[in-house]
Amino acid sequence: MPSQLELLPPFAYPTTILFDLDDTLFDHANTARATLAMSTAGMAEFQGVDLEVLYQQYSEILEEMHPQVMAGLYTHEDARRLRFQRLLAPYGLGTTASEAAHFAQKHYQHYQHLRRPVAGALPLLEALKPHYQIGVVTNNRTLEQQEKLQQLGMAHLIDALITSEDVGVLKPHPRIYHVALERLQATAAETVMVGDNWTADVVGALEVGIRPLWLNRFGGIKLLPQVEEITSLEPTADVLLSITGQQLIASTGRVVRKPSSPEA
Template sequence: MPLQPESSLHFVGPTVVLFDLDDTLFDHANTARAALAITTAGLPEFQEVDLEALYQQYSAILEEMHPQVLAGRYSYEEARRLRFQRLLAPYGLGATNAEAEQFAHRHYGHYQRLRRPVPGALPLLEALKPHYRIGIVTNNRTSEQKEKLTQLGMSHLIDALITSEDVGVTKPNPRIYQVALERLHGSPAETVMVGDNWLADVVGALEAGIRPLWLNRFASTRALPHVDEITSLEPLPDVLLKITGQASLEINQNALVSS
């Protein structure tokens, strides 16, 4: 289905709000940075290495391999080992499977322990929850995303978790959005999708007839000028206005004060 021009789409006030998870509600990027810093601390091979450059290398390898994992070409454990073998090879580490697996295991342990929400994510969900049906639409494993939501204290704020593993297709395929609408009893015109990935979250939502709100935390270039953009989930009134058309939701604001 080709992208529809802005004039052919008719959006109304939302009854359903969809979110991506990784780097939209869950701060994957900074969690991964922190995990790499701890995992490499004290290793002489990394004493002179710029950690931001190392993270960018890690991120590029992850972005390349993640679709192959989702397509079933690698298991998650195999892909994790291969990623770290590629990352470590320029530094003379990870030459054997055992060495790469040991490093990957340490890193993933830190990554799990250090998980944190994107700033503003929890207050935003708490403000929306009493008034809207909330769904997560994510390209990942169901068990891992459930684990993240629990650790981040978000599970009780989510009405439906829709994963590529369960649906059998990945964003931007409109089918995954259609499943989300079915589970949440929503229509495209009354739904907004908040996400950080231009192709998966913005283009995917548009192709499903859903209004996207692009979370552009890292100053990327906006390809379609009519797509609404935010650069942060804070301050809360500004984000609520972008999502719902209202800067405050009185019932929930009182709940926030009392919590």
């Protein structure tokens, strides 16, 4: 017998589009790479160090500690310091708390300055906004995500920001999706979730009856062939069609349904 997640329901044309934020609308991965390059520039300890290796080490530590921060085991300041103590230790740096905290502060300032959207994200939101409700569902702190949306020029395009900090659970927990539906007064069947994380965004959405669209920017393996996948948020017209099953008529700003149904 197929599992529940293998049986995709007959989804309706949507009224509501949910997005993940980090690495879906906000290009965290490339911002983090650029930040590491800036933070370590001119430091003898990093001469000849492969930036991609350093980024992978940084990402693994971040992935491990982020749920602990969201669970309240660390403040975000303490977690940032501890992350950099672990990252810097193999290079003979960050041996004291003050040294790690100084590097972490400098790094975070660079990270804030270098934030960039995922290519195509802003035009896509602008195309969707006149016709659909738009929500962001994210596993992060509310203030930080508000700052990102404001800096990226997206805040005015978002109808609701739902964070794990506010709700008290991380995606893929169903409650965070139910809160998003309640705030936007939408049903699951008329909602689409666009996100890059297979478990948090795809499985989480499916569990509550929301149609997922997987943004697979980094060549991941799709575990359910029935789930629709895109590899970019460009070109806007193609992504809009994948999300909504409708086409944007650029000359009028109207949307029209594609000839076949979304289930076909």
